[in-house]
Amino acid sequence: MSKQPSKRTSVFGSDTSGLLVLLVVIAGAFSLAAPQFLTVPSLSSMGYQLPLLGFLTLAMLGPVLSGGLNLAIIYTANISGLTLAWVLLQFGGPDPGIEAFIIGVIAAIAVGMLAGAAIGAIVAYVGAHPILVSLAMMVFLRGLGEFLTRGGDISGFPDYMRVIGHGSVMGIPVPFILFLLVAVGWHILLKRTRHGFSVYMTGSNIQAAEYAGLHTKRTLVLIYAFSGLLCAIAGILMAARFNSVRVGHGEALLLITVLACFLGGVDPFGGHGRVVPVVISLFILQILSSGLNLVGANQHLATAVWGLFLIAVMMLRSHHIKILISYLRKE
Amino acid sequence: MHSFLRDNKIEVRMAVVLLAICLALSLLTDSFFTLVNLTSLLNNNAINLIWAVGLLVVLIAGGIDISFAVASSVVQYVGVQILFSLDGGNWVLGLTICAIIGIGLGLINMILIHTFRVVTIVITIATYNAFFGLLMFFTRGRSIYDLPDWLTDRIFIFEHELADGSWAELNLSVGVMIVCVIATWILIRRTNLGRQLYAFGDNPEGARRAGVNVAAMQALAFGWMGMMAGIAGLMQVNIVQEVVPNALFGRELDVLAAVVLGGARLGGGKGSILGCVIGVMFVAVTQNGLNLLGVSPFAFQMIIGAAILVAISTSNLNFSDLFKFRREAAK
Numbered sequence: 001m002s003k004q005p006s007k008r009t010s011v012f013g014s015d016t017s018g019l020l021v022l023l024v025v026i027a028g029a030f031s032l033a034a035p036q037f038l039t040v041p042s043l044s045s046m047g048y049q050l051p052l053l054g055f056l057t058l059a060m061l062g063p064v065l066s067g068g069l070n071l072a073i074i075y076t077a078n079i080s081g082l083t084l085a086w087v088l089l090q091f092g093g094p095d096p097g098i099e100a101f102i103i104g105v106i107a108a109i110a111v112g113m114l115a116g117a118a119i120g121a122i123v124a125y126v127g128a129h130p131i132l133v134s135l136a137m138m139v140f141l142r143g144l145g146e147f148l149t150r151g152g153d154i155s156g157f158p159d160y161m162r163v164i165g166h167g168s169v170m171g172i173p174v175p176f177i178l179f180l181l182v183a184v185g186w187h188i189l190l191k192r193t194r195h196g197f198s199v200y201m202t203g204s205n206i207q208a209a210e211y212a213g214l215h216t217k218r219t220l221v222l223i224y225a226f227s228g229l230l231c232a233i234a235g236i237l238m239a240a241r242f243n244s245v246r247v248g249h250g251e252a253l254l255l256i257t258v259l260a261c262f263l264g265g266v267d268p269f270g271g272h273g274r275v276v277p278v279v280i281s282l283f284i285l286q287i288l289s290s291g292l293n294l295v296g297a298n299q300h301l302a303t304a305v306w307g308l309f310l311i312a313v314m315m316l317r318s319h320h321i322k323i324l325i326s327y328l329r330k331e
Numbered sequence: 332m333h334s335f336l337r338d339n340k341i342e343v344r345m346a347v348v349l350l351a352i353c354l355a356l357s358l359l360t361d362s363f364f365t366l367v368n369l370t371s372l373l374n375n376n377a378i379n380l381i382w383a384v385g386l387l388v389v390l391i392a393g394g395i396d397i398s399f400a401v402a403s404s405v406v407q408y409v410g411v412q413i414l415f416s417l418d419g420g421n422w423v424l425g426l427t428i429c430a431i432i433g434i435g436l437g438l439i440n441m442i443l444i445h446t447f448r449v450v451t452i453v454i455t456i457a458t459y460n461a462f463f464g465l466l467m468f469f470t471r472g473r474s475i476y477d478l479p480d481w482l483t484d485r486i487f488i489f490e491h492e493l494a495d496g497s498w499a500e501l502n503l504s505v506g507v508m509i510v511c512v513i514a515t516w517i518l519i520r521r522t523n524l525g526r527q528l529y530a531f532g533d534n535p536e537g538a539r540r541a542g543v544n545v546a547a548m549q550a551l552a553f554g555w556m557g558m559m560a561g562i563a564g565l566m567q568v569n570i571v572q573e574v575v576p577n578a579l580f581g582r583e584l585d586v587l588a589a590v591v592l593g594g595a596r597l598g599g600g601k602g603s604i605l606g607c608v609i610g611v612m613f614v615a616v617t618q619n620g621l622n623l624l625g626v627s628p629f630a631f632q633m634i635i636g637a638a639i640l641v642a643i644s645t646s647n648l649n650f651s652d653l654f655k656f657r658r659e660a661a662k
Contacts, residue, residue, distance in 0.1 A: 138584065
């Protein structure tokens with residue numbers, strides 16, 4: 001407490017050191033177990049895979065910080081992707097111009113933010129539980145998407161969209177660059193702005209924040225709208241990567257985003273948590289998944305390991321273990 | 332009667348809406364208010380309702396469970412394997428084995444939550460991934476079609492031939508569902524344990540000081556949920572006559588929405604069997620009604636999602652406050 005936090009610790013902080021050690025250990029173990037792990041193709045394929053889960057996790061992070069949860073993220077992303085696809089179709093032809101894409105992106109973001117803001121508004125002004133509201137929104141958006149697409153998929157996007165999903169700049173995958181930019185932006189928004197401050201205060205104690213004169217209701221609407229914005233980006237990325245839009249793309253990622261948040265040390269009750277450790281925990285999850293794949297295990301084992309991993313982290317963080325460690329140190 | 336209306340506001344309101352929907356459907360369609368349709372409604376929702384009453388107990392105790400549908404899948408697979416090793420077995424053995432495996436899985440959740448003091452949603456999301464990943468890994472996604480005869484036999488607890496030659500019948504799962512609902516009702520309303528469960532969910536610290544055994548309460552809630560998941564898993568096998576490892580994956584959130592719609596509070600201490608049944612039937616009847624009205628099945632989820640959103644928004648808003656505010660503003 002007495003120690004004055006320096007600029008460096010405020011970005012990386014003590015909570016990241018453990019995760020960084022873990023990251024290095026896991027990466028080291030896999031590079032020993034699989035020689036092809038630390039090669040350019042393997043690393044770049046991770047760079048293409050990570051951003052999708054990354055955007056969705058960042059979308060989950062805001063609501064969790066405010067003491068809620070947004071279970072509608074996947075379908076918000078799908079609906080945003082559908083909006084983009086619809087706009088591109090409206091401009092007709094096999095090769096719509098770049099302006100069609102820009103309009104489509106704006107429309108997708110608007111739809112995503114609207115869906116998020118609706119959740120935020122009901123949570124803030126009605127006082128219903130965020131799990132329930134976002135759950136209902138999830139059911140609604142899934143239904144809306146299925147209704148509009150009849151359960152099928154829309155595919156065939158202009159070639160320039162491939163750049164977003166598959167391109168690279170100086171060997172670094174474009175989606176990865178996008179993800180880092182958004183993560184930095186999200187970090188700045190949460191840590192350096194009035195809105196970010198308000199999010200943390202609302203998450204810690206909504207009543208105290210209200211009495212302190214913060215617009216907690218507006219904050220909640222905004223935080224879910226931002227969550228919707230990040231979902232829209234994820235939706236656009238999905239459309240570019242898979243070259244198709246379908247309701248249900250990425251469905252299995254929903255609970256993994258929650259897992260990534262908690263692995264990154266976010267307080268499930270809200271108020272505490274930062275972008276940097278969450279990003280590091282995303283790297284850990286991606287390395288676990290890719291590494292297990294290289295060693296020859298299947299994707300489902302990776303899912304199981306993610307779950308077991310979270311349980312292990314929660315055990316290590318628990319009160320009992322802390323008492324045990326301090327006891328051992330005294331001895 | 333008056334106190335019943337006062338104490339069960341949400342249940343009564345939902346019941347009125349449900350009755351109105353039923354009445355409208357009986358007038359609008361010839362086929363809704365027929366024995367065949369009503370029995371098939373029950374047959375199709377027996378599994379959901381078995382899960383729902385289990386989930387209700389967890390919600391009352393202040394927890395939440397995401398892993399139950401996946402737990403049912405694990406029970407199906409493991410249970411059938413054990414039955415094979417016992418040369419077939421019978422109903423009594425099957426139900427006992429499945430209930431025990433289910434309770435075991437529930438207790439895994441409980442032990443993790445209780446020992447390490449982790450928020451229940453975090454642990455159940457982790458075990459959800461762990462259970463599902465391990466199940467898919469070990470089974471390699473293969474289904475089991477070759478089941479013991481007693482398990483796949485159609486058993487009807489009620490059958491009645493109508494004048495036009497069609498059959499109205501209730502299968503075994505409905506009978507089991509009724510038993511589960513009554514047993515849960517007795518547990519939470521008619522036993523001392525049930526009262527402790529409500530007290531514990533409403534105020535864990537207060538209940539602990541009043542002498543409620545916290546570990547026992549959590550074991551009861553998650554054990555009960557696990558038992559219901561086990562029974563539901565076996566009943567599902569009886570209905571579909573095969574074991575598919577990922578068949579139940581993804582149904583947990585819909586059941587959760589239905590239970591909370593029926594007045595169970597996320598956060599504990601509130602909820603009733605009546606509300607739970609109404610919540611599940613609300614979703615079922617809406618879906619069934621839309622089907623009979625000839626609405627495209629793709630629109631079902633959308634309308635149900637919208638209905639839940641409206642229900643949440645209106646049941647939490649206090650309309651008299653709104654009017655009071657307006658009157659004051661007019662002054």
